[in-house]
Amino acid sequence: MSHHKIDIKDLDYMYPDGKKAVNGFSINITHGESVALVGANGAGKSTLLSLMVGILMPQKGEIIIGDTHLSKETLPLLRQKIGMTFQNADDQLFMNSVYEDVAFGPRNYKLNEEEVDARVIGALKKVDALHLKDRPPYKLSGGEKRAVSIATALSLDPDILLMDEPTAALDPKSRRRLIGILKEFAHTKIIATHDLDMALDVCDRTIVMNQGTVVADGRTKDIMVNDELLEKCSLERPLILQGQNN
Amino acid sequence: MSNITGALYKIRYLDEFSRKKTLMHRLSPTIKLIVTLIYILLVVSFGKYQLGGVIAMSAYPLIMLSLAEMPAKELIKRVVVAMPFVMGVGIFNPVFDRDIMTYFLGIGISGGWISFLTLIVKGVLTVSSAIILVGTTGIENIAHSMRILKMPKIFVVLILLTYRYISVLMEEAASIWTAYKLRAPGQKGIRHDVWGPLLGQLLLRTYDRGIRVYDAMILRGFDGDFRMGTAFVTGIGSYLFLLIALAGFLIIRLSVITMILDLLI
Numbered sequence: 001m002s003h004h005k006i007d008i009k010d011l012d013y014m015y016p017d018g019k020k021a022v023n024g025f026s027i028n029i030t031h032g033e034s035v036a037l038v039g040a041n042g043a044g045k046s047t048l049l050s051l052m053v054g055i056l057m058p059q060k061g062e063i064i065i066g067d068t069h070l071s072k073e074t075l076p077l078l079r080q081k082i083g084m085t086f087q088n089a090d091d092q093l094f095m096n097s098v099y100e101d102v103a104f105g106p107r108n109y110k111l112n113e114e115e116v117d118a119r120v121i122g123a124l125k126k127v128d129a130l131h132l133k134d135r136p137p138y139k140l141s142g143g144e145k146r147a148v149s150i151a152t153a154l155s156l157d158p159d160i161l162l163m164d165e166p167t168a169a170l171d172p173k174s175r176r177r178l179i180g181i182l183k184e185f186a187h188t189k190i191i192a193t194h195d196l197d198m199a200l201d202v203c204d205r206t207i208v209m210n211q212g213t214v215v216a217d218g219r220t221k222d223i224m225v226n227d228e229l230l231e232k233c234s235l236e237r238p239l240i241l242q243g244q245n246n
Numbered sequence: 247m248s249n250i251t252g253a254l255y256k257i258r259y260l261d262e263f264s265r266k267k268t269l270m271h272r273l274s275p276t277i278k279l280i281v282t283l284i285y286i287l288l289v290v291s292f293g294k295y296q297l298g299g300v301i302a303m304s305a306y307p308l309i310m311l312s313l314a315e316m317p318a319k320e321l322i323k324r325v326v327v328a329m330p331f332v333m334g335v336g337i338f339n340p341v342f343d344r345d346i347m348t349y350f351l352g353i354g355i356s357g358g359w360i361s362f363l364t365l366i367v368k369g370v371l372t373v374s375s376a377i378i379l380v381g382t383t384g385i386e387n388i389a390h391s392m393r394i395l396k397m398p399k400i401f402v403v404l405i406l407l408t409y410r411y412i413s414v415l416m417e418e419a420a421s422i423w424t425a426y427k428l429r430a431p432g433q434k435g436i437r438h439d440v441w442g443p444l445l446g447q448l449l450l451r452t453y454d455r456g457i458r459v460y461d462a463m464i465l466r467g468f469d470g471d472f473r474m475g476t477a478f479v480t481g482i483g484s485y486l487f488l489l490i491a492l493a494g495f496l497i498i499r500l501s502v503i504t505m506i507l508d509l510l511i
Contacts (some may be wrong), residue, residue, distance in 0.1 A: 108468055
């Protein structure tokens with residue numbers, strides 16, 4: 001069974017205060033696609049990611065990962081296949097050492113310790129952070145924390161990676177390094193971001209969200225030069241494309 | 247704000263210290279937990295006027311402190327934090343219990359003062375032994391040991407998350423304080439009329455943050471059981487520690503030394 005594809009149909013979510021964050025959202029993402037999810041603040045990007053991993057449960061519509069419908073019963077299986085990184089890496093790192101933090105997921109899925117060790121070392125190598133394995137997470141720099149938080153998701157060997165603002169609060173060098181790492185992943189990726197230059201670099205496809213719904217879905221290269229659309233959604237051309245003609 | 251930031255480092259100091267490799271650190275976490283629990287029960291079991299016996303029980307944390315190579319200063323700083331609560335419990339003993347029980351340098355000492363002192367020493371010893379346990383074992387290993395000892399899952403998770411919540415609370419408190427101080431130059435402390443909104447903010451922010459940390463845990467398969475890497479190996483050294491500690495406790499608890507100390511005091 002492949003878990004790499006995602007099918008979301010007519011999804012609705014309203015917060016208890018009455019704010020409708022996701023409103024009739026439908027998309028289909030296939031194996032290995034790298035998708036940027038962009039939109040202004042409050043467009044519903046983070047809510048959508050939370051719905052896809054069952055942190056929030058949809059009030060209407062359905063989410064199908066591979067061939068499995070997302071429900072309370074299927075969550076443990078699906079969460080093993082979907083890795084997610086949060087906007088604030090600090091929220092994701094809670095153990096005493098980087099190694100223990102990355103091993104937390106594989107151990108919860110009761111893998112034997114040899115396998116856990118291989119997963120931890122493999123995940124840390126992928127994000128170029130093996131040298132940090134014995135450090136306490138709270139002593140790492142922002143870029144190192146981000147790399148380790150990605151490793152915590154990778155250690156479960158997920159088919160799909162969801163990332164919420166992965167480049168937020170990174171210095172230019174750490175950001176560039178992270179972009180390099182993301183480009184190497186063969187996973188199906190959905191990256192919610194305001195960093196449109198990164199989106200242009202890493203994602204072939206871009207979905208533009210506004211008021212909880214899809215307003216555009218297409219090739220990143222095309223969307224990033226559609227000034228009318230970007231303006232309407234409180235976005236701007238990526239820096240690298242500013243001053244260029246369509 | 248150096249206070250809160252400093253306190254945050256103090257909390258983390260114990261986490262970092264627990265990764266040392268001294269003789270005490272290498273002992274089985276489960277055995278250390280059992281010994282600490284028995285020690286706390288025995289200390290608490292002394293009568294309210296048995297000050298001598300309780301003082302004799304201080305041998306255990308002193309020896310542990312030395313074997314774990316933990317700086318006494320670090321322990322004292324943490325014990326002092328708990329003392330106001332202990333003092334609050336016993337503060338009225340000298341007021342209500344005024345019968346003179348003994349004389350020291352010709353001054354009559356009432357039962358209330360002896361029971362108050364006994365309570366303080368009991369507080370110091372039980373808190374010290376718990377801190378030494380955390381500092382030589384680590385909170386995750388303690389949680390794992392609790393599950394080995396069949397303590398209810400919900401109880402263990404509660405302890406673990408409460409421990410984690412302390413650092414979340416302090417981080418948020420530090421950032422709220424910094425934001426306040428930057429807009430209230432020259433003020434000492436926080437004005438009383440903003441205490442309410444500030445504490446409300448702190449509660450809401452830490453609650454949100456706590457939820458996000460918990461979400462991160464369940465996304466990685468957390469089901470209430472804390473799984474540590476390798477199974478705990480309880481070597482001969484750990485059993486020896488258990489035997490010596492228990493024998494020591496019993497000798498102090500039942501022995502003549504305690505009785506003599508009590509009679510003297």
